Amino acid sequence: MARKPKYEPERGDARTRLLDAARDIVRTQGFAATSVDQLCRAAGVTKGAFFHHFASKEALGVAAAQFWSETTAAFFAGAPYHQHEDPLDRVLGYVDFRRDIIAGNLEEFTCLVGTMTQEAYHSHPAIRDACAASIFDHAATLEPDIRAALLQYGLAGQIDAASIANHTQAVLQGAFILAKAANDPTVAIDSVDHLKRYLTLLFQSRPKGGQHDHDPK
Template sequence: MPRQTESRARLLDAALIVFRTRGYTATRVEDVCAEAGVTKGSFFHHFKTKEELAVAAAERFSEHADTLFAGAPYRAVADPRERLLGYVALRRALLDGPLPEVTCLLGTLVQETYEIHPAIGRAAGEHILAHADEVGAMAAAAKAACAPEADWSAEGLGRHIQAVIQGAFILAKAGGGTDAARECLDHLGRYLELLLPPVEEGRQAAA
């Protein structure tokens, strides 16, 4: 990796850590440089402002998440109901670790910057909604298989799932630990099991 590209990558990876630990407003350029082990001159070679760094960090976080979910075991599950439940189970499993490492940078940025730094809020929000749409597509497949006559929308369920996950992160930060967040995702899993009866059960009910 060329040296300039490497230093930019180190700044972005440092930003993922520092923004999630300190928040956007409390983070200084010096904090990111110290975490990355680079000079301020190097920072300003790659980014004009801290805001520009945050927009790029949102993109990098989303790319990491996309790679993680693309290779996750639930992707290979044939049953659409079990695939959706597998996604929620993975999100629960990902809560193991220090809070700054397991919470969502995108949610943190949106909450803090949506009005005072709209470019950051917009970038982070777009990635959150795009992922919600992907989950909504999984929900659509599960609905078609298990509850085709239900009057709720798969898109709405995808966004509800993301709302629960983001809310769980807030509870984790408020309580200083992930126990409450895990409980939220346990409840979410049970809710989905009730909303999407197994195919055999659904067929019996329709008969």
């Protein structure tokens, strides 16, 4: 979901360092290609310490998805788009925020749980379920603002807020895949811009209480 700071081995306990290392390494090379030995080296811990905290590599994957949810939840909770009074401005502000954090190398802004889902959806159901919880729980945070915007624009009852929230995540996850395929972050930015255009046109189709001027970038 969000771009997180790179792993700093001197911070945190062994479990946290392993989760930080998993976040960075899995986004770079995938879950299957990441070994327990590599995680231990990156985190600066022994293999015994790894298995003290995680019964298996799969258990580490589940914990990494949960850790991603916790850290990104705090990241998005403090984002500036929450400050807008108009609910549609908050929705579009979220999209702008997602656009703004597409920067740096691909592994720095692409989504850990999206990456693991693509690999583990069949082979590791526990990881798949943890990733699904992360993605859909994040989408659910958008629903109150979307629902309020639908009400304000006279669209309540016609469009489901949850489906729009999930669609935003489908676009974002797809944008990350395209960026990886093209090895070019601008491909992801283009997709996010199209998402903003779609949302703007959707809500402007039935303005209520005056016309809003939301110009996509």
